[in-house]
Amino acid sequence: MKKVAVFTSGGDSPGMNACIRAAVRGAIYYGIEIFGIRHGYDGMIRGEITPMKSYSVSNIIQKGGTILKSARSKEFRTKEGRAIAHEQLQNLGIEGLVAIGGNGTFTGAQVFYEEYGIPTVGAPGTIDNDLYGTDYTIGYDTAVNTALDAIDKIRDTADSHDRIFFIEVMGRDSGYIAIQSGIAGGAELVMVPETFTPLEEVIETLKQGWNRSKTSSIIIVAEGEEGGATEIGSKIKVIFEDADIRITNLGHVQRGGAPTAFDRILASRLGLGALEGLINGQKCVMAGIVNNQLVYTPFKDTITKLKPISDDLIRMVRILSV
Numbered sequence: 001m002k003k004v005a006v007f008t009s010g011g012d013s014p015g016m017n018a019c020i021r022a023a024v025r026g027a028i029y030y031g032i033e034i035f036g037i038r039h040g041y042d043g044m045i046r047g048e049i050t051p052m053k054s055y056s057v058s059n060i061i062q063k064g065g066t067i068l069k070s071a072r073s074k075e076f077r078t079k080e081g082r083a084i085a086h087e088q089l090q091n092l093g094i095e096g097l098v099a100i101g102g103n104g105t106f107t108g109a110q111v112f113y114e115e116y117g118i119p120t121v122g123a124p125g126t127i128d129n130d131l132y133g134t135d136y137t138i139g140y141d142t143a144v145n146t147a148l149d150a151i152d153k154i155r156d157t158a159d160s161h162d163r164i165f166f167i168e169v170m171g172r173d174s175g176y177i178a179i180q181s182g183i184a185g186g187a188e189l190v191m192v193p194e195t196f197t198p199l200e201e202v203i204e205t206l207k208q209g210w211n212r213s214k215t216s217s218i219i220i221v222a223e224g225e226e227g228g229a230t231e232i233g234s235k236i237k238v239i240f241e242d243a244d245i246r247i248t249n250l251g252h253v254q255r256g257g258a259p260t261a262f263d264r265i266l267a268s269r270l271g272l273g274a275l276e277g278l279i280n281g282q283k284c285v286m287a288g289i290v291n292n293q294l295v296y297t298p299f300k301d302t303i304t305k306l307k308p309i310s311d312d313l314i315r316m317v318r319i320l321s322v
């Protein structure tokens with residue numbers, strides 16, 4: 001393989017830049033020409049493809065976001081869009097791709113391979129940590145620490161005013177950020193989409209807290225939990241009219257910021273791992289780290305298989321909040 005390209009797609013995540021850097025520097029090390037595609041699949045269609053040099057990725061390892069920009073491309077979901085994308089790659093002689101993104105990105109890459117035979121190796125870039133085939137995704141650790149910092153601060157004011165806070169953290173379909181930030185933040189309850197938490201359990205948790213003279217409580221709600229923090233918090237307000245309840249949505253603040261050391265190292269391993277996989281003939285697989293070992297998992301598995309949250313963690317939250 002003589003020419004490859006790297007791009008970021010879907011939601012951005014802290015550490016994507018370190019991952020781009022590793023893929024680019026790896027390619028240069030192996031004497032392969034590498035291009036950067038801006039704006040994910042949209043940029044592939046529009047031909048936003050430029051050669052990357054070593055200096056193109058200087059001074060980015062510590063930066064959040066993605067220097068290549070990202071997008072959620074509607075056009076790539078169409079046959080016509082993918083045909084133009086293929087033409088753009090062909091014009092430049094690009095033979096393989098390193099895709100940094102989540103499940104949607106890998107679904108697109110799989111479809112593209114089936115239509116045009118362009119091999120892609122993925123690196124898991126999403127704060128949600130919801131990808132099968134890796135213990136951790138790039139950006140998850142940073143997002144958890146960002147959420148935790150906010151939870152600690154909210155705890156200060158919750159305590160001063162004897163309030164109950166419902167805090168919503170990101171995770172469209174997954175409770176990973178919620179469970180980790182909830183445990184580390186000493187939450188009374190964590191609500192995740194993977195397990196059903198009846199409203200009665202929220203009510204019971206609050207009552208038990210009051211019985212033990214607890215004056216403030218923190219309940220973490222994952223975005224994917226039905227109703228989210230707003231609906232759940234509002235229902236509790238109606239039940240406990242006298243309680244002082246506030247609802248906070250941490251939102252996109254969790255997607256930005258300088259990546260932690262953990263994320264920079266993970267992203268570097270996975271960026272280089274994806275590039276090396278590609279030049280060694282891998283296709284339609286995601287590079288991941290499982291038990292501290294680099295592994296490649298077929299896109300078909302990362303897309304369809306679930307990575308469940310350990311029941312032990314959920315059990316622990318309940319035990320530690322008594």
Ligand SMILES: Nc1ncnc2c1ncn2[C@@H]1O[C@H](COP(=O)(O)OP(=O)(O)OP(=O)(O)O)[C@@H](O)[C@H]1O
Pocket residue numbers: 009010011012041071072073074075076077078101102103104105106107108109111125126127128
């Ligand atoms: N079935 C599909 N066919 C072709 N392209 C697809 C398909 N599914 C997703 N894609 C492409 O992949 C892009 C990224 O997917 P998506 O927006 O779901 O983010 P993601 O990679 O899952 O990341 P995140 O987990 O951060 O949301 C889509 O915007 C689309 O262009």
Ligand SMILES: O=P(O)(O)OC[C@H]1O[C@](O)(CO)[C@@H](O)[C@@H]1O
Pocket residue numbers: 010011012126127128170171172173223255
């Ligand atoms: O605003 P956007 O880009 O659609 O992203 C929101 C989504 O991105 C994620 O953070 C994944 O990156 C989800 O948890 C969330 O639902």
